[in-house]
Amino acid sequence: MNAEAADELANAWHEILQRRTQLGSDRKLAGLALGLIREMGNTREQRDVLREITSAWTGDWRLLLTAASMLIEQAGRRAMDEPPITEDGPAWWAAAGLKQAIDELSEAEQKDPEIAGNLNATLGNALRICGPSRDEEAREAFTRAIELDPDRGEWWYDAGLLDKWRGRFHEGFSANDLARMHLGPERPVLWNLAICATAIGKAEEAVDAWQEIGVDARIDHGRDMPYVANLPPLLLRVLSRTPDTDATSQLPGKAVGFELVWVAPLSPCHGVVQSPTFRDAPIDYGDLVLWDGAPVAAHESVEQGTVPVFPLLEVLREGGERRLPFVALEREPNALENLEAELPEGTRVFIQQERVHHACAACAAGEPHDHEHTTAGTEPLPDGLLRGKVIVSPLQKLDQFRESWEAAIGKRPVSLAIPLLYEQSRDTKRAGQEHQAWRGIEGKALRRKAEA
Numbered sequence: 001m002n003a004e005a006a007d008e009l010a011n012a013w014h015e016i017l018q019r020r021t022q023l024g025s026d027r028k029l030a031g032l033a034l035g036l037i038r039e040m041g042n043t044r045e046q047r048d049v050l051r052e053i054t055s056a057w058t059g060d061w062r063l064l065l066t067a068a069s070m071l072i073e074q075a076g077r078r079a080m081d082e083p084p085i086t087e088d089g090p091a092w093w094a095a096a097g098l099k100q101a102i103d104e105l106s107e108a109e110q111k112d113p114e115i116a117g118n119l120n121a122t123l124g125n126a127l128r129i130c131g132p133s134r135d136e137e138a139r140e141a142f143t144r145a146i147e148l149d150p151d152r153g154e155w156w157y158d159a160g161l162l163d164k165w166r167g168r169f170h171e172g173f174s175a176n177d178l179a180r181m182h183l184g185p186e187r188p189v190l191w192n193l194a195i196c197a198t199a200i201g202k203a204e205e206a207v208d209a210w211q212e213i214g215v216d217a218r219i220d221h222g223r224d225m226p227y228v229a230n231l232p233p234l235l236l237r238v239l240s241r242t243p244d245t246d247a248t249s250q251l252p253g254k255a256v257g258f259e260l261v262w263v264a265p266l267s268p269c270h271g272v273v274q275s276p277t278f279r280d281a282p283i284d285y286g287d288l289v290l291w292d293g294a295p296v297a298a299h300e301s302v303e304q305g306t307v308p309v310f311p312l313l314e315v316l317r318e319g320g321e322r323r324l325p326f327v328a329l330e331r332e333p334n335a336l337e338n339l340e341a342e343l344p345e346g347t348r349v350f351i352q353q354e355r356v357h358h359a360c361a362a363c364a365a366g367e368p369h370d371h372e373h374t375t376a377g378t379e380p381l382p383d384g385l386l387r388g389k390v391i392v393s394p395l396q397k398l399d400q401f402r403e404s405w406e407a408a409i410g411k412r413p414v415s416l417a418i419p420l421l422y423e424q425s426r427d428t429k430r431a432g433q434e435h436q437a438w439r440g441i442e443g444k445a446l447r448r449k450a451e452a
Contacts, residue, residue, distance in 0.1 A: 124162065125158055154183065194268070232265075237296065241279060352388060
């Protein structure tokens, strides 16, 4: 858009705002406002006007649908894996207007798919974005729409989106299969069909969908899952909380944030987690996980460059590895260097250099805000304090690992606590000592930081 056109839009918008009190009574003015909002990009600066029009024109279903759809578009810019933080926002405003409009329909309009069907389907999308608390209402809205016109493929697709995000993968597969029947092999439909098929073990159907998209997929008969060779590593983000055992975090207690983990993909939507989580999270190293196909962020990696970040959908299977968190305080720099080489073959040692997650202070405080520009944050550890996790092969005998571990740690200039190792060894006394040592190590690190 050139500068002259932008100035014309700005002037027209200024005129609309001068007559803002008439938007609820002048249909022509309200329609003009909606057109301008669309031309100006439908940004949050126009959000309040959209809310006013949605509230005022529930008796005019065409105008209402346009305004509500634009509010839903704005709300949809927040990724679906981000938890709703308020019951007051564009999706909620759209849902309120749509419900009222449906209630005001005549008996004939209630049976008209172009009117009641579109209103209910749009309501379903608004409620989907509102979050799990409105799930049952969203399902009912889609059901009402589809009952009015079972051949409307886009409504089956939208209903399938809801099922996918709520973990109802059997229902999501059926809905997307019906969407493909009515819409044809459209790429978004095939993506969601493949994701749901993978989740429920329909390997052949998943492979067929990937191949229709142009992905060279085949069935891994050893696992009875779809497989695509040579996919590059990717990042997955997962909601996590500050653990109770972390006394050094500067984030509020139980603060929710996103933690990033590396994944080795086995297909475009599922793979094995290759790095551990360090906060309380539903996934960890070795888990087989499912993710959505649309990236929600990008991460700059020194080794990989710009890497897309995908949202977690489901844990398909937990890994069999033992995952043992530890905390350590170095008495000399690099005290744990090359530790992995001294442990049994197959053992992995991960040191948390920094906490890489999408930290949001407003989320933690529960304040209404916009997530269109979520930023990645890091929370540095006190100097000398290390957090880590040891990954022990499920084939490794624990008593043998413990012996190797104690020998390797005993000769290093470091104070270290790993309570879960001794809990799993059923050494209750030693486990209690390790828990005390954990608290002592964190306390010493905090005192050292305060004195610095």
